[in-house]
Amino acid sequence: DSGVTQTPKHLITATGQRVTLRCSPRSGDLSVYWYQQSLDQGLQFLIQYYNGEERAKGNILERFSAQQFPDLHSELNLSSLELGDSALYFCASSVATAGTQYFGPGTRLTVL
Amino acid sequence: GIQVEQSPPDLILQEGANSTLRCNFSDSVNNLQWFHQNPWGQLINLFYIPSGTKQNGRLSATTVATERYSLLYISSSQTTDSGVYFCAVGGEGSGGSYIPTFGRGTSLIVHP
Numbered sequence: 001d002s003g004v005t006q007t008p009k010h011l012i013t014a015t016g017q018r019v020t021l022r023c024s025p026r027s028g029d030l031s032v033y034w035y036q037q038s039l040d041q042g043l044q045f046l047i048q049y050y051n052g053e054e055r056a057k058g059n060i061l062e063r064f065s066a067q068q069f070p071d072l073h074s075e076l077n078l079s080s081l082e083l084g085d086s087a088l089y090f091c092a093s094s095v096a097t098a099g100t101q102y103f104g105p106g107t108r109l110t111v112l
Numbered sequence: 113g114i115q116v117e118q119s120p121p122d123l124i125l126q127e128g129a130n131s132t133l134r135c136n137f138s139d140s141v142n143n144l145q146w147f148h149q150n151p152w153g154q155l156i157n158l159f160y161i162p163s164g165t166k167q168n169g170r171l172s173a174t175t176v177a178t179e180r181y182s183l184l185y186i187s188s189s190q191t192t193d194s195g196v197y198f199c200a201v202g203g204e205g206s207g208g209s210y211i212p213t214f215g216r217g218t219s220l221i222v223h224p
Contacts, residue, residue: 002156033212043198043214056211090155098143098202098210103155 003027004104006091012110018079021107025072025093031055032074033094033101034066038087049074050097081111114139118199118215125189125222133184133218135199142202143210144175146184149196149217158184158197189222196220 003026013019025032034046036059045058049068060066063081068074078085088108092101115138125131135144146158159166159173161182166173170189175182182201186193196219200212 042216043200045212045214048211058211088153092155100157100160101145101212102157103147106153106155108153 002102002104004091004093004102006089006104006107008107009105010108010110012112013081014112015081015083017081017111018077019081019109021076021078021089021091021109023074023076023091023093023104025074025091026102029093029095029102030072031094031097032068032072033092034060034074034076035090035092036087037090037106038084041087043090046076048097055097078109083111085109086111114141114201114213116199116201116213116215118197118218120218121216123218123220125220127189127191127222127224129189129222130185130187131189131220133186133197133220135182135184135201135215137180137182137199137201137213140177140180143212144177144182144199144201145212146173146182147198147200148193149198151195155198186220189220191222191224194220194222 005024030051046060048056066076088106091104117136163177172185196217198217199215202210202212
């Protein structure tokens with residue numbers, strides 16, 4: 001158990017819908033990262049927050065957004081969902097802006 | 113962006129055998145991490161190793177940053193070592209952030 005929690009574990013929804021994925025980092029970690037893992041694209045970095053502020057941005061679509069709250073938990077919002085958004089979404093946390101990252105169990109999103 | 117190549121893409125071993133996994137990257141990096149994704153999808157941090165050598169039980173890793181590669185050694189492999197091994201590398205972005213790029217992974221199967 002990495003100490004990072006993600007909810008829900010599974011999510012099935014329809015095209016055009018909007019969903020919110022939630023992540024709680026390890027106690028004491030200030031950075032939260034979001035990743036997408038799909039068969040064709042592999043593991044891709046989406047976005048990083050550090051102590052409530054956006055720190056780095058990767059291959060995140062405009063339909064996706066994220067935020068980190070004062071209690072340091074983070075949410076990833078995915079809107080206008082398409083079939084191709086079906087993937088495993090991971091959250092990771094670290095103490096600082098770089099260094100060892102610890103991954104949550106992931107949320108498996110299926111868009112029908 | 114940084115290109116990351118992992119080899120071999122697939123590896124099949126008999127329990128007890130040793131193996132070496134390689135990660136080559138195209139640019140200088142300040143951050144490098146090895147992960148194991150088990151058959152249930154969980155991503156487990158193995159090493160944070162931007163340079164030098166580290167050991168943890170039967171696993172060890174060496175990164176030669178000047179030559180842009182890292183090696184992961186697995187000795188006396190066990191069936192629980194099966195899964196996909198990922199290398200993630202990144203330089204330092206603005207504000208000290210770390211944008212990781214993942215390789216495609218090495219899929220390892222260890223037979224009893």
